Amino acid sequence: MAVQSLYRRYRPQRFSELKGQEHVVRALKNAVANSREGHAYLFSGPRGTGKTTTARILAKVLNCENPLDGEPCCECGSCLAVQEGNSFDVIELDAASNNGVEDIREIIAAASLGSPGRHKVYILDEVHMLSKGASAALLKTLEEPPSHVVFVLATTDPEKVAETIRSRTQHLQFHLLPVDELEAHVRWVASDAGIDISDESIHAVLRQGGGSARDTLSALELAAATGGMVDEVTPVDEFVDALIEYDAGRLLAAVAHTVNFGRDPRTIVNDLVRHMRDAFLTQMAPELVQLPEDRATEVAAQAGRLGTPRIVKVIETLGLAINDMRNAPDSRVVLEVALVRLVHRELQMGIESMLARVERLEKELENRPQIAPAPVNPSTGRAVLGGRVAQDPSAPAVRPVAPAPSAAAATPAPTTTPEPAPAPVPASTSAMSIATVVEKWNDGVIGELKGMRRAVAQMAKPVERDGQLVLMVDNEPSAKRVNEYMPDLSAVIFKVAGGKCAIVVETRSEEPRAPKAKVVEEVAEEEFVDIEEIKQLPTVSNKATETNLADAFPGSEILTEDE
Ligand SMILES: [Zn+2]
Numbered sequence: 001m002a003v004q005s006l007y008r009r010y011r012p013q014r015f016s017e018l019k020g021q022e023h024v025v026r027a028l029k030n031a032v033a034n035s036r037e038g039h040a041y042l043f044s045g046p047r048g049t050g051k052t053t054t055a056r057i058l059a060k061v062l063n064c065e066n067p068l069d070g071e072p073c074c075e076c077g078s079c080l081a082v083q084e085g086n087s088f089d090v091i092e093l094d095a096a097s098n099n100g101v102e103d104i105r106e107i108i109a110a111a112s113l114g115s116p117g118r119h120k121v122y123i124l125d126e127v128h129m130l131s132k133g134a135s136a137a138l139l140k141t142l143e144e145p146p147s148h149v150v151f152v153l154a155t156t157d158p159e160k161v162a163e164t165i166r167s168r169t170q171h172l173q174f175h176l177l178p179v180d181e182l183e184a185h186v187r188w189v190a191s192d193a194g195i196d197i198s199d200e201s202i203h204a205v206l207r208q209g210g211g212s213a214r215d216t217l218s219a220l221e222l223a224a225a226t227g228g229m230v231d232e233v234t235p236v237d238e239f240v241d242a243l244i245e246y247d248a249g250r251l252l253a254a255v256a257h258t259v260n261f262g263r264d265p266r267t268i269v270n271d272l273v274r275h276m277r278d279a280f281l282t283q284m285a286p287e288l289v290q291l292p293e294d295r296a297t298e299v300a301a302q303a304g305r306l307g308t309p310r311i312v313k314v315i316e317t318l319g320l321a322i323n324d325m326r327n328a329p330d331s332r333v334v335l336e337v338a339l340v341r342l343v344h345r346e347l348q349m350g351i352e353s354m355l356a357r358v359e360r361l362e363k364e365l366e367n368r369p370q371i372a373p374a375p376v377n378p379s380t381g382r383a384v385l386g387g388r389v390a391q392d393p394s395a396p397a398v399r400p401v402a403p404a405p406s407a408a409a410a411t412p413a414p415t416t417t418p419e420p421a422p423a424p425v426p427a428s429t430s431a432m433s434i435a436t437v438v439e440k441w442n443d444g445v446i447g448e449l450k451g452m453r454r455a456v457a458q459m460a461k462p463v464e465r466d467g468q469l470v471l472m473v474d475n476e477p478s479a480k481r482v483n484e485y486m487p488d489l490s491a492v493i494f495k496v497a498g499g500k501c502a503i504v505v506e507t508r509s510e511e512p513r514a515p516k517a518k519v520v521e522e523v524a525e526e527e528f529v530d531i532e533e534i535k536q537l538p539t540v541s542n543k544a545t546e547t548n549l550a551d552a553f554p555g556s557e558i559l560t561e562d563e
Helices: 005-009 022-033 051-063 077-084 101-112 132-143 179-192 199-209 213-225 236-244 248-260 265-284 293-306 308-327 331-343 345-370 431-439 441-448 451-459 476-484 486-497 531-536 539-552
Strands: 040-044 090-094 120-125 149-155 170-173 461-465 468-473 503-507 518-520
Touching: 005 213, 022 051, 022 170, 040 051, 051 077, 051 090, 051 120, 051 149, 090 101, 101 132, 132 149, 179 199, 179 213, 199 213, 199 293, 236 248, 236 265, 236 293, 236 331, 248 265, 248 331, 265 293, 265 308, 265 331, 293 308, 308 331, 308 451, 431 441, 431 461, 431 468, 431 486, 441 451, 441 486, 451 476, 451 486, 468 476, 476 486, 476 503, 486 503
Parallel strands: 040 149, 040 170, 090 120, 120 149, 468 503
Antiparallel strands: 461 468, 503 518
């Protein structure tokens, strides 16, 4: 059984058969019924959401001998020719392979030779791949389109389509299907095609399809071919388990397995981000999770094992990877690097703090021979001030070498002039109090925070430098988040430090000693997005909620945005 045959067999032939794209259907049917169809449409949306199918239905109805209410009859010669893929009125081009200027010129030359009374529909798939010259040639035609021509430009990446072209089209957005709608469709197709399949397999099929009708039916096809057994090739759970276990080898194996099966690394990363977003929602706003109940429970369990800060980190890192993939020659490498970064603790720390750590250890080694207790008056047992004993190998080491990540460098080692013994707790900034913050960052600071504040604090790695507390973050968006939440963070930090101190937020990409840093000493109360507020939004305003959440994850995309 051919892999695509179910999808072909159940491919929608009329607008009314399209699933989940009601706004698109309404716009096109109305336009056709009133003979007001546009000359150029831009269909954008994830792969497998019906863009090309819709373009074909449009071509069919425009040339149908007996159209009814904006729908094709699907019986006349013209309709059948389109359905069989041998109509001269529909010209499909994949811009990814026909992206030269010459190809576009040929198309345009052909477009001007129309047969009277008929519509020629040009479907340009992946139009964002057109070369600059080809875009310019296309633009010229769009400026003065022949009256019988309709261009349908399809793309998964509308942002990459030249604005000049976009502005001359009617832009219609296609969406992934909500899980319940897709499930109903799969069950219907399965029963219509006489496929006997268990509920469990149906859910596996849905997971594998990732919201794309085409991919879901392909998965069903495979399940049917193997007697209802679903060999889940992209079990997103495999990736998540490997992330939980910090297992780089397992992640890379999962990538290899999935890519070998024919999946685009972009699809993998989008699936993962979507899954992580669900995981995040199970913790923050469970009522917004759109998953079957048993699956939601599984995802919530994964979320619990990962913890919110790591989920945020994964979404953030993969979001950046999605951006990087746009310009990378090999998107698989970008995906692999991003995943390894997420499980490699030292890479996660960043080169900056690694260097700081090496420097600190070196300093400690240098100082080590000098580490000796201040001379003690044997009669009082108290330190004698202003003196220094000669090195005495029998003297016990008072200051053990601090365990690695603590901020021992910030702790002044006793040298020639030890400070008076019971030093008062400094009222304001001192290296000592900042060292305390650094040391107690996990329990004292992060442990005191909740929800987003906690997640944001977890983005930062604290370092003491020149009497300032430096919060190192990975990138500008993180820096922005940390600054946004600074009123809450600083309150806890000052508490731990026992006084106010200078706080600097720095991204790792900056020069280590010349930060264009923002010094925060006293911060005014600011407004910030509170997850409680987000949760209290009525569910109908999903968009606002999702936009808020998307804002919280730099580089993320809303994958199921509704009109
Ligand atoms: Zn017809």
